Amino acid sequence: MNTVSDIQCEAATCRPESGDDCAAHGICALRAFARTDPSVFDRISKQRRLFRRGEILFHAGQPFSYVCAIRSGSVKSYLCSEDGEAQVTGFWFAGELLDLNGIHHDSRACVVEALETTSICELPTDFLQQLFADVPAARLEMLRNMSAQVHGAEELIRVIETKRTDQRLAVFILEMARRATLRGLSDSEVRLTMSHTDLASFLGMARETLSRALSRFDTDGLVRGRGEVILIRDSEALRELARG
Amino acid sequence: MNTVSDIQCEAATCRPESGDDCAAHGICALRAFARTDPSVFDRISKQRRLFRRGEILFHAGQPFSYVCAIRSGSVKSYLCSEDGEAQVTGFWFAGELLDLNGIHHDSRACVVEALETTSICELPTDFLQQLFADVPAARLEMLRNMSAQVHGAEELIRVIETKRTDQRLAVFILEMARRATLRGLSDSEVRLTMSHTDLASFLGMARETLSRALSRFDTDGLVRGRGEVILIRDSEALRELARG
DNA sequence: CGACTCTTTGAATGGAATCAACGGTCGTGG
DNA sequence: CCACGACCGTTGATTCCATTCAAAGAGTCG
Incomplete structure (x- = not known):
């Protein structure tokens, strides 16, 4: 899916000027600070890993030793109930922070799996603690993010x-479009990197119901296409519908 | 409802030994620290206010100038959509922190209204910032809480x-019982200080549906009573039901 | 007591889940 | 290369659960 150059390119979204809404802004603020101390900067930038589609970033219950920022690609997080049913809890894209809700019991709250080739940046918690001690803006950003x-x-x-x-x-479609703009992408084109099964689970409906709804959107002219890429044709009507 | 002595009594729940799960633990940790500096302690303990049933603690959109901890009583938080419909987002009880999700845009995210006579403790954000700068345990607790x-x-x-x-x-009933034990109350008696309308809104169902479900619970012997106080009769069956 | 709000109960409607079947894609292995 | 199985998406028919509409009972406050 992604080539190495794609990754290098998208990694550039992790920059201070991404705006306040960018989930990686806090981290980026840290990077700006770290320039005064190159060793800290190295510590961030060297903690990178690459995952392919279907690979697990971490499992629920594993120790929470680092905060994970997505540099490129996308992942889903999900819970497994006792009866083996998976419940998708979220999707995460380039520039966003992952599974912060695991902090409160020092272990991962959910399973996180790559939806495509995905590059992440690991921020060790002890390093973050130090950063919070040194940089007031960093902890404020972290609080804001959470x-x-x-x-x-x-x-x-x-x-x-x-x-x-x-x-x-x-x-959901509007939210996806909004988050896409944060990454500098088009606000009228949504790439659904997750399966309908995952999305239906996330939205709390049956696969069939989602499929029907998407079909209706297409025939009604709200969007175009039902595959991986969806084009928003009538965003005002979508907004109207979203308002209820 | 509550007398002054009740309030003084319940205020005692805000103490370090309440255990890790107590939402006020972070604050309490701060109080422990503050003992070395009595002026800081005074600053916390003097910021108290009392609200009666139906009174608004703050409105959505108001500036976020302090974090609010409940000392006694209970409140509900809700959003108002454009068409005037209120959507209850949560209930909060003694020892819990409020509306932390407002931090990210420096304004209150929801309306908060007292469900009964309620005493709160205001923690000014600038004071907290200072505290986070001085006390590593404090910011860790805040992160955990969020x-x-x-x-x-x-x-x-x-x-x-x-x-x-x-x-x-x-x-919901089991969760209420769990939170009650954090306040040192019985784990088999749940006081529903909110109306059925509020609770139905919170649980995402119609008032009538909630009423029917409660009736069924009563006749089936899961709980006893449908009024303000509900007695848990068969917590194992409840747990089984909650598991699905 | 009467106005009000909140709760309960009943009957009818409607929307989504479920069940079932089919076409498409992809990767594997013969 | 094709056959096969696994998974995913679509579509139709049926069932069921919760909402809605309607009305009456219970509690509260002036």
Whole structure:
């Protein structure tokens, strides 16, 4: 899927000027600081790993020894209930931080799996602790980031509780487009790197229901295409639908 | 509802020995530290306010100038959509921290309203910043606390997406009982300080559906009572139901 | 007591899950 | 190279659960 040059290219999204909404902003702020101390910078930039589609970044319950930032590609996080059912809890893209909710019991809260070739950046927790001690802006950014995740989760709850299936889908598509713009991509083209099964699980509906909703969106002219790439044709109508 | 002596009594739950799960633990850790500097301690303990049932602690959009810890009583948080519909996002009890998800854009993310006579403790953000600078354990606790909130929100998402109505209710009752034990109360008696309307909104179901589910729980011997106080009669069956 | 809010219960409707079957793609191995 | 199986996506028919609509009972407060 991605070539090495793609990765190098997307890695550039991890820069301070990405704007406040960029989940990697806190980290980037740290990098700016680290320039005064090259050894710290090296410590960040050398902790990189590459995963292929289907490979597991980490399992639930593993010790929480580093925070994970995505440099390129995408991953899904999911929980396994006792009966073996997988429940997808989120999708994460370049420039975003992963599984911060594992911090509170020092272990990974979920399984994270690469949806495509994915490059990540590992930030050891002890290193972060030191950084928080030294850089007030860093800990503020971290708080903001986690706060944003709580906010996002609550927003999702609100959507799931109050919206019907096609409303949920509309919200998701718009959210994907929004996050794509943070990575400097088009705001009218959404790449669904996850399977319909994963997405349906995330949105809390049956695969069939999702499929039907996507078909309806296509025939109604809201979007174009149902495959990996979806083109937003009528974003205003989508927004209207998302509002309820 | 609560007398002054009740409040003084419950305020005692805000102590370090409350255990790791207590949401106020971070704050309490700060208080322990503050003993070496009485002026800091004063600064915390003097920022108290009392609210009566129905009174608003703060509105959505107001500046985020302090973190709010509940000393006694209970509150609900809710969002108002554009069409005036209120969506309850959570309930908070003594020893818990409020609306941390507002941090990321420096304004309150939701409306918070007292469900009964409620005493709170205000922790100014600039004071917390100073505290985080001085006390590593404090910022770790804050991170843990927020992490726990993300975790809780995701857990709620999982429940809402995958469970039927009575399963959701079972999860909620058990969760309420768990939180009650953190405050040193009985684990088999749940006080529902919120209205059924609020609870139904929070659980993502119609008032009538909640009412029916509660009735069923009562007649089936899972719980006793449907009013403000609910007695857990068969916690094992509840747990079984909650597991799905 | 009467106005109000909240809760309960019943009956009908509707939306999504489920069940079932089919076409497509991909990777494996004969 | 093709056959096969595994997985994924689509579509149709049916079932079931929760919402909605409607109305009456219970509790609270002025």
